[in-house]
Amino acid sequence: xxxxxxxxxxxxxxxxxxxxxxxxxxxxxxxxxxxxxxxxxxxxxxxxxxxxxxxxxxxxxxxxxxxxxxxxxxxxxxxxxxxxxxxxxxxxxxxxxxxxxxxxxxxxxxxxxxxxxxxxxxxxxxxxxxxxxxxxxxxxxxxxxxxxxxxxxxxxxxxxxxxxxxxxxxxxxxxxxxxxxxxxxxxxxxxxxxxxxxxxxxxxxxxxxxxxxxxxxxxxxxxxxxxxxxxxxxxxxxxxxxxxxxxxxxxxxxxxxxxxxxxxxxxxxxxxxxxxxxxxxxxxxxxxxxxxxxxxxxxxx
Numbered sequence: 001x002x003x004x005x006x007x008x009x010x011x012x013x014x015x016x017x018x019x020x021x022x023x024x025x026x027x028x029x030x031x032x033x034x035x036x037x038x039x040x041x042x043x044x045x046x047x048x049x050x051x052x053x054x055x056x057x058x059x060x061x062x063x064x065x066x067x068x069x070x071x072x073x074x075x076x077x078x079x080x081x082x083x084x085x086x087x088x089x090x091x092x093x094x095x096x097x098x099x100x101x102x103x104x105x106x107x108x109x110x111x112x113x114x115x116x117x118x119x120x121x122x123x124x125x126x127x128x129x130x131x132x133x134x135x136x137x138x139x140x141x142x143x144x145x146x147x148x149x150x151x152x153x154x155x156x157x158x159x160x161x162x163x164x165x166x167x168x169x170x171x172x173x174x175x176x177x178x179x180x181x182x183x184x185x186x187x188x189x190x191x192x193x194x195x196x197x198x199x200x201x202x203x204x205x206x207x208x209x210x211x212x213x214x215x216x217x218x219x220x221x222x223x224x225x226x227x228x229x230x231x232x233x234x235x236x237x238x239x240x241x242x243x244x245x246x247x248x249x250x251x252x253x254x255x256x257x258x259x260x261x262x263x264x265x266x267x268x269x270x271x272x273x274x275x276x277x278x279x280x281x282x283x284x285x286x287x288x289x290x291x292x293x294x295x296x297x298x299x300x301x
Contacts, residue, residue: 003183004030004046005175006039008168009191010150013038014062014253015239018260019189020046021055026268028187034177036120036167039189040147041102044140047117048107059257061102067248069098071153088155092145095154099145111136118181119143120167120174124156129170131177152208153247175223175234185233189264192220193243221276228274235273239263 004023006016016039023029029050035043045058071090073081078089106112110133118133121143132143146157146164156165167174173190201207227234241259245252 001031001182002029002185002187003178003181004033004043005173005178005186005188005190006033006035006043007173007188007190007192008037008039008166010038010247011250011253012191012242012245012256013042014059014256015191015241015260015263016042016189017055017059017062018257018262019237019239019264020260021052021059021257022261022264022268023187024050024052024055028268030115030187032116032118032178032181032183034118034120034174034181035147036172036174037148037150038191039174040119040144040167041099043117044103044107044113044119044144047113047115048104050115062253062257065098065250065253067250068094070095071248086155089153092149092155092157095149096141096145099141099148103140103144108139108141109136110138110140116181118174118177119147120171120177121146121157121164122167122169122171123162123164124151124169125163127170129167130162130164150247152204171219173220173223175220175227179227179230179232183232186227186235188224188234188236189260190220190236190238191240192217192238193240224276228276233273235267235271236275237264237267 004020009015020042030046033043033047035041042058045061046055048054049057072094073090081089110117116133118131119140121130121132122128123130132138142157142159143164146159147167149155149157149165151165151169156163158164171177172192173188175186175188178186201210224234224236239260241263242252242256
């Protein structure tokens with residue numbers, strides 16, 4: 001059983017669209033899809049229409065998306081929301097309206113999807129990963145909205161008393177979700193950029209994003225190893241392109257789609273399943289590139 005695992009990636013999620021188009025062109029179809037954040041947006045649309053024509057419509061939706069469709073306001077409105085104690089820097093109203101248009105009107109519940117799909121969210125009250133998709137009559141909108149509500153920037157979504165936010169908080173690459181639902185061969189489309197930076201990071205959102213990714217990097221490696229050791233065939237396709245793209249920049253969508261397609265084409269021409277690569281350089285490489293802080297040593301030499 002083939003499972004597609006779609007990571008988070010915010011506005012870089014368009015990379016996955018190109019990768020999915022490549023998989024379709026090579027005749028590779030999913031029997032189930034697990035998606036987190038941007039991966040949930042792409043996953044739900046793929047699950048509704050997993051054809052080449054459907055993926056072209058998904059690409060057109062990405063190409064038509066602008067910043068204010070998801071991230072309304074400016075620095076002044078963000079500062080004001082902090083001062084008055086709002087739950088996020090931006091309102092989630094625009095994103096909800098955009099997602100209502102994004103999900104086809106005839107696909108309002110998980111039952112309407114042609115491929116089983118699982119949206120990954122994180123409950124910040126219990127620090128628990130919550131998966132939607134096992135109950136077919138559950139409506140799609142709120143779980144997908146929650147899965148893609150980037151913490152701090154967009155507000156959590158409350159469902160039955162659970163305060164749900166971006167699934168990337170606990171499972172940015174939901175490999176285990178696909179395995180537990182029966183997948184034996186995984187195509188993991190992972191958009192996480194290189195964790196190692198040589199330049200100082202500035203800005204609240206870039207620092208928050210880098211902190212979150214750093215905290216989850218070992219989990220991804222462990223999940224990849226566990227999947228391989230469990231006997232699954234794992235195609236881990238990391239696409240770090242456009243790593244420096246600003247969160248609010250939607251002007252590079254066409255290039256992102258093409259880069260994603262090229263990356264998957266390259267992998268499928270030279271597949272290397274169950275190859276687990278480190279996501280960060282060895283400490284010795286880091287020290288060669290940049291001195292350690294005064295008095296500091298890496299955990300492992």
